[in-house]
Amino acid sequence: MTSASPVLSYTSGVADVPLLYQTIGQNLDHTAALHPGRDALVEAGTGRRWTYREFRADTDVLALGLLDAGVGKGDRVGILAPNTAEWTLLQYATAKIGAILVTINPSYRTHELRYVLRAAGISLLVAAREFKTSDYAGMIDSIRGDCPDLRRVVLLGSAGWRAVLAAGRAADPARLFAAQAGLSPDDPINIQYTSGTTGAPKGATLSHHNILNNGFSVGRICGYTHLDRVCIPVPFYHCFGMVMGNLACTSHGATMVIPGPGFDPVATLAAVAGERCTSLYGVPTMFIAELNHPGVGTFDLSALRTGIMAGAPCPVEVMKQVVSRMGMHEVTICYGMTETAPVATQTRVGDSLDQRVSTVGKVHPHLEIKLIDPGTGLTVPRGAPGELCTRGYSVMLGYWNQPDKTGEAIDAARWMHTGDLAVMDARGYVTITGRIKDMVIRGGENLYPREIEEFLHTHPDIVDAQVVGVPDDRYGEELCAWVKLRDGAEQMTAESLRAFATDKLAHYKIPRYLLVVDEFPMTVTGKVRKVEMREQSVRMLANG
Structure with missing residues (x-):
């Protein structure tokens, strides 16, 4: 007589809606047609705002200006700037013409900036002139001679930026229609450089299909509709901002609210209150800074109902206060990595406090996850630790120009090996228990x-x-x-x-x-x- 086989640490996400098979530009056009007069983007610090009709129009102008500048499908366009409305416009404008947006961490210094410009073959770099202690213009000048592919640098707010927009306004819109007609949802559209164990960053290459669907799924789990207003203090250069934030909003007709160029607890609280935000994002340290600010009680946060906390484990007391003092009763926890566009698991509305602080939720719709023995590659039983692997639409196309590194991360069956150790319980909820590699997570940065x-x-x-x-x-x-x-x-x-x-x-x-x-x-x-x-x-x- 044989004993029953153990239940294995494998699960797949049940979906009640199909995947979107659109380019990001097509999806934006669709949303703008449905909600033309609703707010699409608000820059709280400056008071600038765009309806969906205006946002689509300005995105199209910038896209046409890029085409006039010689940027086309597959060309790499770098963005080196803090969170601004122009960052968001460029995200969607590059997607509309099929250019690949290379998102550059605004904390980078010359050593890292030179590497990314060269590795990605960036031909056009859009950059802020400066931010905080960073003199981007000076940094770019000092290394430009080392970057042979870099043909043009456009500083935000400069005559060069205004010239790109002027060219776009004067261009024939038919050029943009033709460019969009030549795109596929499976085309690469974004490269995000992540630090690697080889010592050099690797460019996770993501498609329209990867990030549009991931943003849509995140928003759907948060319950977003065209009535939601999402405060996004997390950086756009990372998937947290540009996918879980921007794309989750535009795929549901919700409003993107930028509280400021960099994180500031007062600016964030003021944006939530002033714009009546229903959702707030952050890593735990951001929520701690907001909760501990002496003036937190003076802000009206009554519109908040949900949000996302990710990037590091959430302390129990912080979660309790986010729910009780900020009113975020439906706050969710997400887990993932840039290479998976990024979210693989997420807690659900209605999950218990314990599930939100001790787990990273369960698998996303349309995705699979399994936990394997790193030595044998076999799936481990529920309750046993194993390496978390994920498969599905969200797995990156690969590391840019690094097929060997891609092969180390994605196996022949298209499973992405995260390097994280986890345990899956009987209900499919996942707890991260450690890391196979020596990655250090500091305040949400890997x-x-x-x-x-x-x-x-x-x-x-x-x-x-x-x-x-x-x-x-x-x-x-x-x-x-x-x-x-x-x-x-x-x-x-x-x-x-x-x-x-x-x-x-x-x-x-x-x-x-x-x-x-x-x-x-x-x-x-x-x-x-x-x-x-x-x-x-x-x-x-x-x-x-």
């Missing part, structure tokens, strides 16, 4: 030690470097660098290392802690023991 280690090796006094994550109350994790110095080198401090890295690495990639050591903990075969290194880091930092 950081890969290898990239930072390779940069540290460029320091003339460092002969070897290892980077690990250590626990942090505010950001979840912080970076700690272990370094060996060359003989005769002067003593190094965290401050001197930060000075070396400033303007070369994004601020969040610069290690907060530094430990100067003679040796690293090693295995008998000569491999660095990062688990032990993390444990030692916590002890050493605690002891000063």
